[in-house]
Amino acid sequence: MATFxxxxxPGSNCDHDAYHALKHVLAADVRFVWHKETSLGKTDAVxxxxxxxxxxxxxxxxxxxFSPVMQxxxxxxxxxxxxxxxxxxxxxxxxxxxxxxxxxxxxxxKFRCKQLYLRTEQTDTPFxxxxxxxxxxxxxxxxxxxxxxxxxxxxxTLEENGQVVFRYCTALGDVVPEANPNGSLNNIAGIVNxxxxxxxxxxxxxxxxxxxxGSTDGRLIFESMLNHLQPA
Amino acid sequence: MLKEPEVTLALALExxxxxxxxxxxxGYLGRVPxxxxxGVYSVMWSEHCSYKNSIKVLKTLPNKGPxxxxxxxxxxxxLVDIGDGLACAFKIESHNHPSAVEPYxxxxxxxxxxxxxxxTMGARPVAALNSLRFGSLDNPRVRFLLDGVVHGxxxxxxxxxxxxxxxxxxxxxxxxxxxxxxxxxxxxVKAGETASAIAPGPGNPVIIVGASTGRDxxxxxxxxxxxxxxxxxxxxxxxxxxxxxxxxxxxEATLEALKTGAVAGIQDMGAAGISCSSSEMSAKxxxxxxxxxxxxxxxxxxxTAYEMLLSESQExxxxxxxxxxxxEILDVFEKWDVSAAVIGEVTDTGEVEYWMHDxxxxxxxxDSLVLGGGAPVYERETRRPDYLDAKHSFDFSSLPEENxxxxxxxxxxxxxxxxxxxxxxxxxxxxxxxxTVLGPGASDAGVVRIKGTKKALVVKTDCNGRYVHLxxxxxxxxxxxxxxxxxxxxxxxxxxxxxxxxFGNPYKPEVYWVFKEAVGGxxxxxxxxxxxxxxxxxxxxxxxxxxxxxxTPTIGMLGxxxxxxxxxxxxxxxxxxxxxxxxxxxxxxxxxxxxxxxxHGLTEGDAPEFDLSxxxxxxxxxxxxxxxxxxxxxxxxxxxxxxxxxxxxSIFSGxxxxxxxxxxxxxxxxxxRECLFSEAQSGAVVSVAEDKLTALIxxxxxxxxxxxxxxxxxxxxxKIDKLIAKAVSAIGLVYEEAIPAKMNSTAAAV
Numbered sequence: 016m017a018t019f020x021x022x023x024x025p026g027s028n029c030d031h032d033a034y035h036a037l038k039h040v041l042a043a044d045v046r047f048v049w050h051k052e053t054s055l056g057k058t059d060a061v062x063x064x065x066x067x068x069x070x071x072x073x074x075x076x077x078x079x080x081f082s083p084v085m086q087x088x089x090x091x092x093x094x095x096x097x098x099x100x101x102x103x104x105x106x107x108x109x110x111x112x113x114x115x116x117x118x119x120x121x122x123x124x125k126f127r128c129k130q131l132y133l134r135t136e137q138t139d140t141p142f143x144x145x146x147x148x149x150x151x152x153x154x155x156x157x158x159x160x161x162x163x164x165x166x167x168x169x170x171x172t173l174e175e176n177g178q179v180v181f182r183y184c185t186a187l188g189d190v191v192p193e194a195n196p197n198g199s200l201n202n203i204a205g206i207v208n209x210x211x212x213x214x215x216x217x218x219x220x221x222x223x224x225x226x227x228x229g230s231t232d233g234r235l236i237f238e239s240m241l242n243h244l245q246p247a
Numbered sequence: 248m249l250k251e252p253e254v255t256l257a258l259a260l261e262x263x264x265x266x267x268x269x270x271x272x273x274g275y276l277g278r279v280p281x282x283x284x285x286g287v288y289s290v291m292w293s294e295h296c297s298y299k300n301s302i303k304v305l306k307t308l309p310n311k312g313p314x315x316x317x318x319x320x321x322x323x324x325x326l327v328d329i330g331d332g333l334a335c336a337f338k339i340e341s342h343n344h345p346s347a348v349e350p351y352x353x354x355x356x357x358x359x360x361x362x363x364x365x366x367t368m369g370a371r372p373v374a375a376l377n378s379l380r381f382g383s384l385d386n387p388r389v390r391f392l393l394d395g396v397v398h399g400x401x402x403x404x405x406x407x408x409x410x411x412x413x414x415x416x417x418x419x420x421x422x423x424x425x426x427x428x429x430x431x432x433x434x435x436v437k438a439g440e441t442a443s444a445i446a447p448g449p450g451n452p453v454i455i456v457g458a459s460t461g462r463d464x465x466x467x468x469x470x471x472x473x474x475x476x477x478x479x480x481x482x483x484x485x486x487x488x489x490x491x492x493x494x495x496x497x498x499e500a501t502l503e504a505l506k507t508g509a510v511a512g513i514q515d516m517g518a519a520g521i522s523c524s525s526s527e528m529s530a531k532x533x534x535x536x537x538x539x540x541x542x543x544x545x546x547x548x549x550x551t552a553y554e555m556l557l558s559e560s561q562e563x564x565x566x567x568x569x570x571x572x573x574x575e576i577l578d579v580f581e582k583w584d585v586s587a588a589v590i591g592e593v594t595d596t597g598e599v600e601y602w603m604h605d606x607x608x609x610x611x612x613x614d615s616l617v618l619g620g621g622a623p624v625y626e627r628e629t630r631r632p633d634y635l636d637a638k639h640s641f642d643f644s645s646l647p648e649e650n651x652x653x654x655x656x657x658x659x660x661x662x663x664x665x666x667x668x669x670x671x672x673x674x675x676x677x678x679x680x681x682x683t684v685l686g687p688g689a690s691d692a693g694v695v696r697i698k699g700t701k702k703a704l705v706v707k708t709d710c711n712g713r714y715v716h717l718x719x720x721x722x723x724x725x726x727x728x729x730x731x732x733x734x735x736x737x738x739x740x741x742x743x744x745x746x747x748x749x750f751g752n753p754y755k756p757e758v759y760w761v762f763k764e765a766v767g768g769x770x771x772x773x774x775x776x777x778x779x780x781x782x783x784x785x786x787x788x789x790x791x792x793x794x795x796x797x798x799t800p801t802i803g804m805l806g807x808x809x810x811x812x813x814x815x816x817x818x819x820x821x822x823x824x825x826x827x828x829x830x831x832x833x834x835x836x837x838x839x840x841x842x843x844x845x846x847h848g849l850t851e852g853d854a855p856e857f858d859l860s861x862x863x864x865x866x867x868x869x870x871x872x873x874x875x876x877x878x879x880x881x882x883x884x885x886x887x888x889x890x891x892x893x894x895x896x897s898i899f900s901g902x903x904x905x906x907x908x909x910x911x912x913x914x915x916x917x918x919x920r921e922c923l924f925s926e927a928q929s930g931a932v933v934s935v936a937e938d939k940l941t942a943l944i945x946x947x948x949x950x951x952x953x954x955x956x957x958x959x960x961x962x963x964x965x966k967i968d969k970l971i972a973k974a975v976s977a978i979g980l981v982y983e984e985a986i987p988a989k990m991n992s993t994a995a996a997v
Binding site: 159 | 398401402405406407408490491492493495496499583584672673674675676677678679680681683684696698811
């Protein structure tokens with residue numbers, strides 16, 4: 016059975032949520048890995064969860080990239096291991112250089128927490144293979160710095176390589192400026208690296224895995240990962 | 248080294264103590280206090296810490312019930328048995344004065360302080376709420392304050408990782424210059440695993456953990472015990488500075504340390520810092536403490552004992568360890584990179600001793616400092632305010648006729664007291680920890696599931712200060728009843744109450760009369776509804792140069808859903824073709840209503856119609872109807888009356904309705920205006936599937952509660968009689984845009 020590792024930074028606060036979704040909703044094998052560990056141990060996928068890693072008073076994720084465990088995460092990713100960074104986890108992956116670009120404060124300079132929709136732009140990744148192309152997923156956001164930016168040439172490369180996996184859209188799947196909650200370039204909500212084994216996304220799929228919480232669309236991302244790791 | 252100033256009566260008065268209190272101190276000590284001792288007494292005997300002017304009145308509140316595991320005032324927060332081997336700790340507290348001068352830090356540290364009260368009991372915070380009161384949003388200073396307060400709550404709560412799931416906010420010019428910021432925390436703990444704020448066992452080591460001690464917040468408690476004035480700006484240094492990341496570390500380390508079993512007692516440090524925690528813990532265990540302040544980590548050099556003892560630096564705790572096991576505790580804090588230092592030991596002298604630089608700086612009988620011990624207790628003079636008779640005799644026939652009901656409804660929905668609070672709650676993470684079943688916005692109360700059980704906590708804060716202003720006793724009753732009704736509308740049984748009593752200067756007889764009456768009213772309702780008071784906080788001196796704020800006894804209500812799948816209820820319509828019914832009391836009288844205030848600029852009349860015994864029966868009936876599966880939706884009638892309830896039921900669902908008020912008019916014996924806008928209590932609008940209607944009517948007859956058919960759901964418009972016919976989307980736009988339009992109108996001014 017594939018094993019997921021959820022990193023725990025001292026200020027992580029979505030670590031338990033990711034653990035719960037994988038363990039109790041998807042019945043996957045999952046464990047926590049403390050930020051002071053120098054090795055991930057035997058694992059098949061890494062989840063860098065949301066939160067405020069080290070307080071993030073400086074710049075989100077700027078200190079976390081130097082933590083002992085992140086050195087091994089970089090090695091793991093470079094060997095092709097699956098890594099998903101959610102919210103603060105996405106910010107950390109950007110700071111660690113595993114994904115291109117950077118995050119700015121939301122355009123309106125305020126933290127925003129709300130349900131919204133993401134259009135699935137790419138399905139040939141280990142994180143989206145079970146999603147119908149173009150499907151609008153209902154998955155909430157909760158962040159103050161989710162305004163994705165990148166130099167024009169980087170953005171061009173991302174788009175040409177099909178690295179933009181999710182974009183903010185309306186409930187009907189239209190990618191329009193009004194659906195953009197934070198000012199991200201091209202409505203970008205989630206991207207993969209060139210090798211498509213590292214995904215960063217601002218929305219929280221772990222908050223959208225149970226009917227009681229308003230949506231189960233987030234499951235599709237974790238189920239895609241499980242499917243990739245242990246094909247049925 | 249600086250020599251300490253000589254202690255005189257003049258210096259004591261400067262510290263906010265009275266001449267009598269200074270004599271009392273000399274009596275306890277048998278001598279003149281040292282400068283440091285004077286500082287400790289002044290802060291421990293401040294209103295904020297000692298409850299000296301309120302405790303006698305608070306003792307009249309009902310505080311017993313089989314569901315309570317800890318009585319009011321016994322621990323840092325109330326503790327309620329919720330079955331399944333779990334207990335819920337919850338409490339609300341004010342941070343009004345700091346927020347008035349420094350809204351961001353004032354509100355942030357309010358959130359931090361109340362969470363510490365919860366996790367110091369061993370409970371993990373699972374939900375946060377806040378209850379806010381501001382002046383008019385047309386005032387740029389008010390917009391600055393609201394922006395800062397919301398930002399402060401958001402930054403602290405979001406980083407700390409506890410969802411803000413509910414609350415309430417109310418705007419009225421009466422709160423100008425003195426906003427109210429009340430923060431509530433709700434936590435869960437396994438029954439039997441709770442920690443206590445005690446200091447047993449002489450010889451046990453005393454450990455300070457968390458942030459280092461700095462000069463911030465010195466005399467914060469004293470500052471909170473004065474009226475806000477022009478000079479308050481100069482007290483900005485009395486406001487503490489928050490560090491939510493440190494609080495998060497402190498939370499995790501504290502809960503882990505408690506699991507070791509090496510902790511004998513623990514108390515968080517809020518007001519009055521080290522002096523308060525050490526003396527209260529000692530007094531409770533009838534022990535003492537010897538503390539060497541040199542050993543406590545210090546943020547800056549050259550601090551005096553006076554400053555160390557009175558510092559209100561945030562994110563600190565005091566722990567008493569079982570002797571010989573202190574290393575286990577230190578190791579846990581080391582793991583979380585949080586500093587922890589042994590600074591003394593428990594003694595059997597009954598005195599707290601504070602040493603610094605090998606000098607004894609203060610030695611005080613612990614019991615003489617604390618509430619329930621030697622702290623003064625007063626009952627102040629009361630006088631019924633003259634304004635009440637004038638308000639109650641307002642001539643409602645002088646009110647101009649309503650010619651355009653559609654315009655009146657839209658105007659009402661644009662009141663910031665009625666309109667959507669989305670601008671505020673979207674800044675709070677209300678989903679973290681993945682337990683929020685119903686968050687802010689589309690529900691009468693917050694609903695938080697408990698993983699591993701079928702249960703959910705249902706929580707709400709409430710208080711209409713305008714009602715309390717117009718009729719303190721009835722207003723106090725309504726505050727409790729309405730909070731309970733909100734919880735019932737979500738399908739939960741109300742269990743217990745925490746309260747935050749925000750009033751003016753208690754030395755003014757009119758203020759004290761209102762205070763006593765309002766608390767009496769709360770007590771009446773808590774008794775009738777079987778929701779005992781588990782604790783809370785009193786905030787006096789909420790005044791500005793123009794006078795006292797509306798008396799605001801904020802209620803934090805805790806309710807429980809036993810079976811989430813079967814009992815949860817929401818306010819929005821579910822489908823077209825359902826019958827809309829009104830349940831409850833007659834809708835008469837416009838006194839104290841939002842319609843009167845916002846549409847006509849009048850705060851007049853008596854508080855709305857209210858009969859406590861009817862309310863009790865009404866809530867029991869409503870809960871039974873919900874749990875019996877008779878209803879599709881339920882929403883109580885509160886601010887803005889029936890009109891608001893009908894509009895919100897359509898806005899939340901996007902489903903229109905066609906309403907005929909004639910039956911309700913006949914039942915109420917009132918005109919259309921009163922039917923729509925009266926804030927008479929004990930009412931709710933529900934929707935029912937046709938096949939359940941007969942059962943609902945039968946149940947209402949059995950219970951003696953009126954069930955009046957209003958119409959049918961369906962269509963895209965809300966139509967009421969021949970008076971209102973408006974697209975739900977257009978109504979929703981007014982409702983959604985009101986607050987953002989105000990906040991974005993012009994920049995907020997400092």
